[in-house]
Amino acid sequence: MAVYTEVTDEELAAFIAGYDVGDLLSYKGIAEGVENTNYVVHTTREPLILTLYEKRVARSDLPFFVGLMEHLAGKGVPCPVPRHDRKGETIGELAGRAAALVTFLEGFWIRRPKAEHCARVGEALARLHGAGADFTGKRTNALGPSGWQPLFDRFRDRANEISPGLEGVIADELAALLPAWPQNLPSGVIHADLFPDNVFFVGSELSGLIDFYFACNDAFAYDLAICLNAWCFEPDHAYNMTKGRALLKGYEQVRPLSAAERAAMPMLARGAALRFLLTRSYDWLNTPKNAVVSPHDPIDYLRRLRFHQSVGSIAGYIGEAP
Amino acid sequence: MAVYTEVTDEELAAFIAGYDVGDLLSYKGIAEGVENTNYVVHTTREPLILTLYEKRVARSDLPFFVGLMEHLAGKGVPCPVPRHDRKGETIGELAGRAAALVTFLEGFWIRRPKAEHCARVGEALARLHGAGADFTGKRTNALGPSGWQPLFDRFRDRANEISPGLEGVIADELAALLPAWPQNLPSGVIHADLFPDNVFFVGSELSGLIDFYFACNDAFAYDLAICLNAWCFEPDHAYNMTKGRALLKGYEQVRPLSAAERAAMPMLARGAALRFLLTRSYDWLNTPKNAVVSPHDPIDYLRRLRFHQSVGSIAGYIGEAP
Numbered sequence: 001m002a003v004y005t006e007v008t009d010e011e012l013a014a015f016i017a018g019y020d021v022g023d024l025l026s027y028k029g030i031a032e033g034v035e036n037t038n039y040v041v042h043t044t045r046e047p048l049i050l051t052l053y054e055k056r057v058a059r060s061d062l063p064f065f066v067g068l069m070e071h072l073a074g075k076g077v078p079c080p081v082p083r084h085d086r087k088g089e090t091i092g093e094l095a096g097r098a099a100a101l102v103t104f105l106e107g108f109w110i111r112r113p114k115a116e117h118c119a120r121v122g123e124a125l126a127r128l129h130g131a132g133a134d135f136t137g138k139r140t141n142a143l144g145p146s147g148w149q150p151l152f153d154r155f156r157d158r159a160n161e162i163s164p165g166l167e168g169v170i171a172d173e174l175a176a177l178l179p180a181w182p183q184n185l186p187s188g189v190i191h192a193d194l195f196p197d198n199v200f201f202v203g204s205e206l207s208g209l210i211d212f213y214f215a216c217n218d219a220f221a222y223d224l225a226i227c228l229n230a231w232c233f234e235p236d237h238a239y240n241m242t243k244g245r246a247l248l249k250g251y252e253q254v255r256p257l258s259a260a261e262r263a264a265m266p267m268l269a270r271g272a273a274l275r276f277l278l279t280r281s282y283d284w285l286n287t288p289k290n291a292v293v294s295p296h297d298p299i300d301y302l303r304r305l306r307f308h309q310s311v312g313s314i315a316g317y318i319g320e321a322p
Numbered sequence: 323m324a325v326y327t328e329v330t331d332e333e334l335a336a337f338i339a340g341y342d343v344g345d346l347l348s349y350k351g352i353a354e355g356v357e358n359t360n361y362v363v364h365t366t367r368e369p370l371i372l373t374l375y376e377k378r379v380a381r382s383d384l385p386f387f388v389g390l391m392e393h394l395a396g397k398g399v400p401c402p403v404p405r406h407d408r409k410g411e412t413i414g415e416l417a418g419r420a421a422a423l424v425t426f427l428e429g430f431w432i433r434r435p436k437a438e439h440c441a442r443v444g445e446a447l448a449r450l451h452g453a454g455a456d457f458t459g460k461r462t463n464a465l466g467p468s469g470w471q472p473l474f475d476r477f478r479d480r481a482n483e484i485s486p487g488l489e490g491v492i493a494d495e496l497a498a499l500l501p502a503w504p505q506n507l508p509s510g511v512i513h514a515d516l517f518p519d520n521v522f523f524v525g526s527e528l529s530g531l532i533d534f535y536f537a538c539n540d541a542f543a544y545d546l547a548i549c550l551n552a553w554c555f556e557p558d559h560a561y562n563m564t565k566g567r568a569l570l571k572g573y574e575q576v577r578p579l580s581a582a583e584r585a586a587m588p589m590l591a592r593g594a595a596l597r598f599l600l601t602r603s604y605d606w607l608n609t610p611k612n613a614v615v616s617p618h619d620p621i622d623y624l625r626r627l628r629f630h631q632s633v634g635s636i637a638g639y640i641g642e643a644p
Contacts, residue, residue, distance in 0.1 A: 003353040008433040025428040025524055028362060029353035031325040040350060040362055042369075042428060106347040106364060111330040202347055 107200025107207030122250025132189030429522025429529030444572025454511030
């Protein structure tokens with residue numbers, strides 16, 4: 001949520017001149033995006049978003065991320081469309097950073113989503129999964145199961161500083177999940193971070209999906225399990241079954257889940273909760289106190305994990321027999 | 323340069339509905355404005371800037387600031403135009419803050435101004451002075467000469483922490499300036515903070531003047547002296563006479579200076595340098611190290627002050643006989 005890199009008017013005007021997007025009219029750094037620096041840019045032709053990629057995004061991953069947005073937009077997914085420069089490139093260089101210029105999407109994220117928003121997100125996620133089917137790029141999920149133990153090892157000796165007993169909870173969960181993790185589920189390109197602040201609405205219509213910088217190849221149902229965690233819990237961390245049902249039914253209106261995916265849902269939801277518990281715990285312990293961006297409280301995901309541990313089947317999420 | 327106050331989508335949609343400006347399409351917090359929180363708002367009708375007034379702006383001053391923008395815009399000065407709500411008000415309440423919705427001005431501020439930019443700023447400042455003549459609001463300049471000694475007293479015991487000997491320099495300058503400060507110069511509404519980041523250009527055309535939150539009633543020539551300090555020194559703090567000449571000639575194309583104003587210019591420029599030396603010194607000593615907004619280096623204005631002390635007449639700024 002910060003402007004990490006300042007861009008001067010002269011270097012931006014020169015950068016913009018490399019694209020056929022009209023002349024620069026204005027640009028303002030926006031408090032959006034935790035990893036990167038973003039500007040709203042107005043030209044004589046259209047509003048755009050300029051992203052400068054900061055060090056947490058691996059440069060070698062950029063062709064996957066930017067290429068994926070272009071691919072998905074071409075299939076009708078409402079996501080930012082990268083503009084090509086006059087040489088045909090979508091990734092340029094500005095102020096010492098890799099940079100991309102993408103279309104501006106109207107809409108704003110919903111601070112308190114209702115069930116109707118969850119239904120729209122489910123539908124959009126399923127369309128994204130379908131639209132990615134013929135995308136040729138590949139990216140391993142660095143935050144998938146094989147990454148959890150190494151990440152835990154980087155902070156386990158301090159885990160109990162966050163909450164007494166947290167080290168044991170995570171160790172037990174890893175021991176339970178890793179050997180039993182569902183294999184061979186339908187897979188493809190997933191968003192992997194479709195939280196409410198990455199989904200724009202205008203009125204009740206979903207107008208945009210943004211922030212593809214965790215996208216990767218993994219199980220579709222795992223992406224849905226991430227959304228269950230991200231969209232279907234109340235501020236007091238209680239699960240809201242009406243929202244969960246809306247999310248899953250919205251998804252299944254576009255892409256019905258297989259029996260194996262339905263059976264795996266509680267396990268996938270536990271894994272998704274563990275993934276955010278791990279990354280938030282690491283960030284909590286390693287973010288300087290005076291950082292511009294405050295870390296999220298990891299305990300929110302400990303509470304979600306405990307809920308998922310109590311769920312025996314997908315019926316526990318939708319209130320019906322599976 | 324920060325978003326101090328977060329606004330939820332629901333409260334913003336309700337706020338916007340109180341105005342006849344179309345429906346809310348998007349809003350993004352921008353890293354602009356040191357004192358207040360600003361959002362770029364797109365509606366179905368137009369782009370707008372939403373400002374939430376934080377505690378450093380006195381609520382009782384808002385009718386002056388917002389009324390002045392409306393008055394000046396009505397006279398053709400390119401400044402933000404406040405929108406009226408359905409009850410006719412220009413100042414509302416949002417997220418616990420006083421709030422105003424104003425038009426979005428295209429353009430961007432020039433990081434390295436050239437003489438041609440200085441000429442445009444001079445012209446625009448003179449037009450602003452003329453356009454304010456029949457504005458009925460009044461506001462004392464809290465950072466004018468009568469405010470300097472009390473402000474200095476709040477940090478003088480720590481002034482030498484900034485630079486050895488700074489306490490003595492400021493005390494001597496106050497002793498020299500206060501008894502000799504020019505009186506009875508032509509006065510009216512001045513901007514009082516027309517730094518490069520408050521002036522937008524599109525190409526070489528000046529497209530906007532913003533940030534009227536130091537505006538007050540004071541001598542016109544003092545406003546010009548502030549611009550001399552803000553626009554006509556190089557990054558190494560050397561005075562650039564070409565820029566100074568362009569600024570003053572630009573101003574005089576619209577409003578010629580009187581003999582008294584020309585004679586007072588070195589004294590006014592010293593006062594303007596002292597005013598920013600004082601406020602920057604106070605902020606430097608009182609800003610927490612982990613603050614979102616870093617304070618400006620006061621020493622830049624100590625250097626300017628020393629230059630102005632060496633100037634005997636307006637010829638020292640323009641390179642010609644007065």
